[in-house]
């Protein structure tokens with residue numbers, strides 16, 4: 296069989312592209328001499344006082360510890376933004392999702408790719424200073440929650456750069472030389488399948504804090520603190536209790552175990568801290584945002600009920616000991632994949648006449664929380680997005696009041712917010728002077744139903760090495776959806792939201808339901824990208840769009856801004872999209888610059904004529920279920936590709952090589968692991984048959 300010719304055809308998409316370009320894409324510019332002896336000169340005080348002393352820097356994930364993602368720079372403003380143009384670009388040679396939030400320290404910009412590799416770049420010119428490849432195991436992609444490898448960026452601290460890898464290591468790099476200093480495995484805890492990490496590490500108080508990802512794979516969540524200098528483990532805080540017949544690892548677990556029922560530890564529990572952590576220098580506290588339960592269905596996870604601490608909670612920890620100071624649970628007895636891992640913004644503000652130190656979060660469940668960060672007291676909980684699951688939060692008890700008419704265990708249905716939340720990890724931005732939070736939100740429903748076997752027999756047995764969601768998938772789900780009627784249309788918005796009154800000052804609808812992280816500035820601007828690849832700048836008072844740029848890709852990463860010399864730059868990482876044959880890239884803008892971004896060649900997305908379909912209706916249903924157990928998270932629900940290759944577009948050569956790709960890891964380098972231990976030849980062929988059947992239907996209806 297000759298794969299090579301078909302690999303080069305535009306229809307082949309990514310593999311063809313990668314192979315065709317591997318020879319000729321210039322890998323960033325040569326090593327430059329800009330590396331500075333004091334590189335990475337960042338400490339607690341500098342990050343904490345960034346607004347007073349370092350207006351031109353972006354020192355930590357959310358700019359400073361308080362995570363406002365608001366910059367005092369105003370060279371780019373409502374009046375000048377029309378002259379904002381492309382200054383330099385840098386190729387990021389992956390086609391996986393890109394969510395990296397760059398950090399900029401004293402003229403050096405640090406950015407990661409999806410495999411957690413780091414580049415230190417001259418922030419003025421884009422010249423490479425060094426690159427560091429942690430050699431992340433490609434087989435780990437398989438264990439991602441939702442579509443392959445991701446990385447949200449590094450931490451820079453005391454002359455080091457810290458990257459957390461998708462294969463669950465934490466690596467310290469010398470900020471000047473780019474050489475590894477230490478490398479520790481954070482997954483030194485037994486698990487059914489390997490742990491992954493997608494979030495950026497947090498560095499503070501002489502330590503580096505890191506969580507992990509993938510509750511859906513039955514993981515037990517935890518956060519570990521490592522000594523920033525030596526990499527030694529200092530403490531670990533588990534977010535859900537383990538087997539209660541074993542000693543509790545720390546006292547909080549004994550308390551948490553009271554809130555669980557059944558044999559939860561056998562099914563995992565979940566609660567991974569896969570995104571947000573922040574440090575409060577005033578109160579010397581680390582806040583962690585805890586993820587959803589595994590499986591999603593609480594009836595299966597904890598039969599008999601219970602709040603299931605610390606799922607979906609904000610937990611305040613002592614950074615020295617890892618002991619808990621307080622917690623607030625946003626969604627007791629999580630039943631919807633409602634994580635509280637969304638970024639937490641710290642501010643000092645007047646609430647009801649009193650000065651308060653507050654923590655603000657817009658977790659997936661649709662309520663915007665304002666908490667007193669001294670003791671976790673609930674101050675506000677206004678809805679910020681469309682919701683059907685709850686009516687309001689009872690301010691006396693601090694608990695959401697679930698909608699008695701929306702019980703999906705009894706009546707399978709579309710629910711808002713869906714499992715992707717009214718707001719997900721895409722960072723929001725806070726303008727303290729205006730008292731407005733700019734939130735990327737989406738109304739994206741999810742169809743919740745119990746799995747067929749469980750509904751019929753009361754027995755739940757997820758297939759080995761598949762995600763443990765505890766909700767219906769595959770052919771059965773498709774049938775229930777058909778019976779339920781219309782799916783509410785997903786929509787994406789940028790909202791200017793007042794956390795205290797719950798009022799929306801303005802909102803704009805994005806071109807896509809896929810939306811990007813947000814930056815706001817003293818120039819009176821709010822920057823945001825979207826899934827169509829448009830980066831926009833809005834008037835922060837009115838939401839009027841003042842500027843836009845077509846980046847020919849998909850923007851979900853948050854833009855950042857910084858200054859070098861007298862120039863203010865705006866930088867954003869752009870992921871590859873389905874529309875173009877292209878890789879990811881970093882784009883950096885400044886006033887008066889006018890570099891053109893050539894439009895990449897388009898991808899032919901027409902569905903080709905399919906090979907013969909031989910399977911019976913019954914076999915197709917089997918193929919559909921297997922597809923949704925093993926492939927849908929990366930190749931799209933209903934075989935409609937949206938992140939990785941669209942399998943309806945497979946060439947004859949890939950159809951021929953299907954068993955080799957799926958069972959022998961032919962495309963492992965690209966992040967397509969082998970399923971040889973999971974699927975036999977017949978099952979693999981049934982999946983292919985299902986894809987053919989879907990492609991035929993969509994060819995007829997020209998559905999995409």
Ligand code: HEC
Pocket residue numbers: 307308309310436437438439442443922925926927928929930938939940941942944945946949953956957962965966967968970982
């Ligand atoms: C963790 C993510 C992930 C999962 C799960 C996954 N794939 Fe893939 N798959 C990829 C990536 C990444 C590629 C290569 C890059 C691309 O084309 O997007 C790929 C490529 C392929 C290709 C080559 C397609 C082409 O036209 O180039 C086939 C065939 C394929 N996958 C089949 C499957 C099947 C069948 C399953 C389920 C048994 C599956 N994949 C599960 C990530 C995944």
